[in-house]
Amino acid sequence: MVREVLTDDEGLATGVSYINKDDRQEYELKAKVVVLAASACSSARILLNSKSKQHPGGLGNSSGVVGKYLHDSTGASRSAFIPALMDRKLYNEDGTGGMHIYFPWWLDNKKLDFPRGYHMEAWGGLGMPSYGFGFDPNELNVHIGKKVGGYGDQLRKDVKSFYGSTVGISGRGECIAREENYCEIDPHVVDEFGIPVLRFNYTWTDHEMLQGKHMHDTFEEILTAMGGVLLGTKPGKEDDYGLAAPGRIIHEVGTTRMGNDKKRSVVNANQQLHDAKNVFIVDGGPFVSQADKNPTWTILALSWRTCDYIIDQLKKQDI
């Protein structure tokens, strides 16, 4: 568990200090190059905890931008019962849910009341039962004029009848990165290793709310056109249009943003700290935006590029 990046009098990294979780002792590791890949928030945490004379606000934070511009995808969902899918023929349908059957964004923002966009993921299917399967087993009976509840053979029949008869759609959208959404070191709390933890400040603006509203209108339109009986209720303004709380979509990025201007960004185009050229960040921290798509492939692509750059720089003895 890395506590901080250590630096020398020139402000360059000399290694890290870390805690061995087995013996709970602190150790130091010397290094020519330090690559942080602790995920967006944790890398920001390590930087902010790495304070020194040369880096009084935390390593790489001369701009004051570390932790800021944190953004997560927007997310909202709706599901429907599709009577035509009752009593289905059974086949292997594992592929339909988790792999993100994907509707890309193609609408024109000029005609909309919010910027950017979202994609949709459809789910449902004859999935593998896990804990929770069979809860409220025949609740959908209310929609087909049958009695809810019961036990015995009828219940068993109902479970099979409804198996795979619901579908849902989730929207995942772009949140505009803003300086006002940030994580910072919590002055009061440490983790079990005594390392200060982060606390978070985050709100949605109308950009995201109106996007959520648009998502729900679209879900309804599609699910209704499928002959679905919409489940749950449509969330309104008072429920943030059903947007999941910031952080729930777990695509947090942006905390060590990339840029050419060292006054307004943390890393350069090679994900190298402006303030210490032998420190690199290869997680979602450097994202300035994550469009509407899930971040992992972009993290991988950027990491790859940074690795090539590091090798190149070491060969040239520039770092």
Next chain:
Amino acid sequence: MKRRETIKSMLVGGIAGPLFIAGCQPEHADVKIKGKESTPGPYGRTDKEKEHDAKVYASKFLTEHELATIAVLCDLILPATATAGSATDAGVPEFMDFIVKDITSHQLPIRGGLMWLDHRSGRLFDTNFISCNMQQQKQILDEIAYPDDVAPELAQGAEFFSRMRNLVLTGYYTTRMGIDDLGYQGNVANVWDGVPEDVLAKHGMSYEKEWLAKCVDQSKRDVLAQWDEEGRLVE
């Protein structure tokens, strides 16, 4: 968890959930019900998790009488059929024994509910639930098994029965026996061949030829790609 909240609860979370009637705590998805030994899969468990498992398996919560009552309820809820075993055949009482220790929020409602049940059978038949005959037991269940027409003074019993029924079904359908009864066909490594043609046809659909041509040739699905030293794809 209240009726009608299940659907709401499955809608939060980061990834689209593939399952309907997925429950309150999907992080417990790997519940294994048989056996006292901790059951690490090939995926491995951390030391902390192993410790937790060992503690759960070593502890005791439900009493013998409670487990006996649960066993009777199990087979009223899911009796054997011509083709499938009953809930006790599938080991659901063992699952119940485990799950109330693993998800401790079930403990009080299950314990109190079982007592409610004995109280009710005492009132009606002057004996506890497991000593009633099946007809009497069903008479009690009929009062509480249909949430939309439960007498207000029996509402707590209905609440208990719904929880019990949920857990029994989850316990049952996460066993081999339950999965076979349900007809789930997936969890086959590296095999997904799309929607069968006759199913597509039933809904007036078919795959587009140009797209099918881009899909994996099923006879070659296990052939690995080859790369040269430069990392270029050979085939």
